[in-house]
Amino acid sequence: xxxxxxxxxxxxxxxxxxxxxxxxxxxxxxxxxxxxxxxxxxxxxxxxxxxxxxxxxxxxxxxxxxxxxxxxxxxxxxxxxxxxxxxxxxxxxxxxxxxxxxxxxxxxxxxxxxxxxxxxxxxxxxxxx
Amino acid sequence: xxxxxxxxxxxxxxxxxxxxxxxxxxxxxxxxxxxxxxxxxxxxxxxxxxxxxxxxxxxxxxxxxxxxxxxxxxxxxxxxxxxxxxxxxxxxxxxxxxxxxxxxxxxxxxxxxxxxxxxxxxxxxxxxxxxxxxxxxxxxxxxxxxxxxxxxxxxxxxxxxxxxxxxxxxxxxxxxxxxxxxxxxxxxxxxxxxxxxxxxxxxxxxxxxxxxxxxxxxxxxxxxxxxxxxxxxxxxxxxxxxxxxxxxxxxxxxxxxxxxxxxxxxxxxxxxxxxxxxxxxxxxxxxxxx
Numbered sequence: 001x002x003x004x005x006x007x008x009x010x011x012x013x014x015x016x017x018x019x020x021x022x023x024x025x026x027x028x029x030x031x032x033x034x035x036x037x038x039x040x041x042x043x044x045x046x047x048x049x050x051x052x053x054x055x056x057x058x059x060x061x062x063x064x065x066x067x068x069x070x071x072x073x074x075x076x077x078x079x080x081x082x083x084x085x086x087x088x089x090x091x092x093x094x095x096x097x098x099x100x101x102x103x104x105x106x107x108x109x110x111x112x113x114x115x116x117x118x119x120x121x122x123x124x125x126x127x128x129x
Numbered sequence: 130x131x132x133x134x135x136x137x138x139x140x141x142x143x144x145x146x147x148x149x150x151x152x153x154x155x156x157x158x159x160x161x162x163x164x165x166x167x168x169x170x171x172x173x174x175x176x177x178x179x180x181x182x183x184x185x186x187x188x189x190x191x192x193x194x195x196x197x198x199x200x201x202x203x204x205x206x207x208x209x210x211x212x213x214x215x216x217x218x219x220x221x222x223x224x225x226x227x228x229x230x231x232x233x234x235x236x237x238x239x240x241x242x243x244x245x246x247x248x249x250x251x252x253x254x255x256x257x258x259x260x261x262x263x264x265x266x267x268x269x270x271x272x273x274x275x276x277x278x279x280x281x282x283x284x285x286x287x288x289x290x291x292x293x294x295x296x297x298x299x300x301x302x303x304x305x306x307x308x309x310x311x312x313x314x315x316x317x318x319x320x321x322x323x324x325x326x327x328x329x330x331x332x333x334x335x336x337x338x339x340x341x342x343x344x345x346x347x348x349x350x351x352x353x354x355x356x357x358x359x360x361x362x363x364x365x366x367x368x369x370x371x372x373x374x375x376x377x378x379x380x381x382x383x384x385x386x387x388x389x390x391x392x393x394x395x396x397x398x399x400x401x402x403x404x405x406x407x408x409x410x411x412x413x414x415x416x417x418x419x
Contacts, residue, residue, distance in 0.1 A: 006358040012329030013366050017285040025195050032194045035213050070327065079326040079367075080190040080283055087215025093144060094402045097330040108331060112400040113159070116333025117324075123362050 011125045016078040024076020027064070030054040031081035040088045069100050130310035132230070134301055135179060137377040137390070138170075138316045139345070139409040140263055142186060144255040145402035147219050150262050163406060166396035167263045173393055173410060174264050178272050180311040181227045183234070183300060185278045185376045186256035186318045189214070192248070198284050199246035201296060203238075204277035205231040212252035221258050221267075227274035230307055234276065237303035243296055253277060260318045263408075280373050282319070287357065293372045294353040297379020304380070317377030319370025321397075322363070323404035332365040333405045338397060341371060342407060346392060349378045367404075381411060388414045 007015045014020065021028075030051065033039050043050040051061040063071040064085065072082050079096075086096040098108030111117060121127055146163070149155055155164045191212045193199065209224040235247055257277055265272060278300075281287055288296075297315065304313050321341065324332040341364075344352040353375055360369045383389045390411035398406045 006356075007361045010329070010362050010366075012327045013324065013361070014327055015285055015361065015366060016283065021195060021284050028190070028195050032190065034215055035191070037213070037217065040215070073326055078190065078283060081195075083189075084215040092148070092402065093325060097325045097403045100326060101328055101330050111331055112333075112403060115335070115399055116322075116403075116405070117329065117331040119332065119334040119337070119363060122329055122332060 009125045011122060011127070014073050020076045020078070022076070024078065026055045027060045027072065027075060027077050028081035030056060030064075031077070031084045034084040034088050043088060067099075069096060073100075132304045132307040132309060132311035132313050134304055134315060134380050134382070134413065135312045136177065136314045136393070136410060136412040137381055138260075138264065138314060139374050139377060139407065139411075140260050140316070140318055141320055141401065141404060141406040141408070142256045142259040142318045143401040143404045143406065144214070144259065146406075147255050147259045147262060148216075150267065151220055163398050163401055166398055166406075166408065169394050170264055170396075170408065170410060171266055177412075179314040181230055181274045181276060181313050183276045183278060183304070183313060183315045183380075184257055184260065184318070185280060185316060185373050186260070187282045187370060187373065188251075188279045189254050189256055190283060191254035192251035192279070193281075195284075198281050199279070200281045200288055201243065202246040202248050202279040203231060203235050204248045204251060204279070205235060206249050206251070209251060209253045209275075209277065211258060212254045214254050219255070219258055221262060222270045224253055224257065224261075224271060224277075225274045227276055230274075230311065230313075231276045233307050234300060234303040237306055238296070238299045241299040241302060243299055248277075248279070251277070251279075256318060260316060278376070280376070282370050282372065287369060287372065289357070290353040290355050290372050290375050293375040294349060294379040294384070297376040298384055300376070301380040301385060315377045315380040317374035319373050320364070320368055321371060321405040321407040322365050322368045324365030325367050325403055327366075329365070331403055333399055334363055334365070334368075335397070335399060335405065337363045338405050338407055342395065342397070342409060345374060345378055345409070346411065349375065349384065378411075382413050390414060
């Protein structure tokens, strides 16, 4: 029997399940390596060389170089792992989350300050806003 | 006299709250209302400091990478280092454990059919240290030992609400069978509504959060039946952390046939960074469990 995934019709959301985890194993494990100051410095000195040390696909490596978090997530990244790249860049969780929404940093900040993204219109794929 | 559960504490554990504290930003307009909401909690904690805290939280890809993903893990170590999550370790005290009580809880809970993973060494991240900062402020050392209980809510599948509530009941049994007269609190952390990823990032559902708090207080047995997809859809992909609150709630007397707890404090604030912050203190009403 196939795994039941009742969450696939939630818009703008990738649930980190076993299939995503399998795709993103090395991408996420690379992120874990950024939990030491030495590795962060070494990564920032030569990102390409550092990424080449990991068994990631070329598109995964490119998504890291581009800091494109939506692509990283589509390729199996999980936000709590990817956050270590943002931390290495000196970014906050708000800057990282906002970068995936198509909004500017100020627009996203203003949306949060006024109560966040509303749930109405955001429950199901294809639902009218 | 055996140990007893005296209270349960619930709070979000947003990393930005830790950063605001550590960088002296608590008086800034964005943060002031949030920290004001925890002033009564700090006063309550000063009057009700326990002998130990069982602190339920989730590891955020810190101690557990994708190499090993325990569903429920209990720390039995004497000390836990504060993790470097990528920004450098938070400047907060090292966490002292309670190896003897932790080993007792592990023994008892495993014999109650919960397959806990036993952890003798792990660094603890913001999931554990931010609640301590919110409740204790910035002391030179934490005022009591902490027993970490880490729950996997990062990779699916995560444990069900019912499983979490039942684990809380088992933890209560374990504490009550420890033969020293310790005052123990059980904390549940994470949540409330938030989503940190994808185009839907920034989702907040205050109506869901209020209903969750109401039901957690008054009707936890039915709240435990809420399916995962409801959390994901209504409270955001990271709102699933709220299942951990059911572990702390399950440790209270009313779920063992005793009387209902009293609400010592309730607070809700939007936003901290990307997240709705919720907080509850429930104290045992004093009536003995039959």
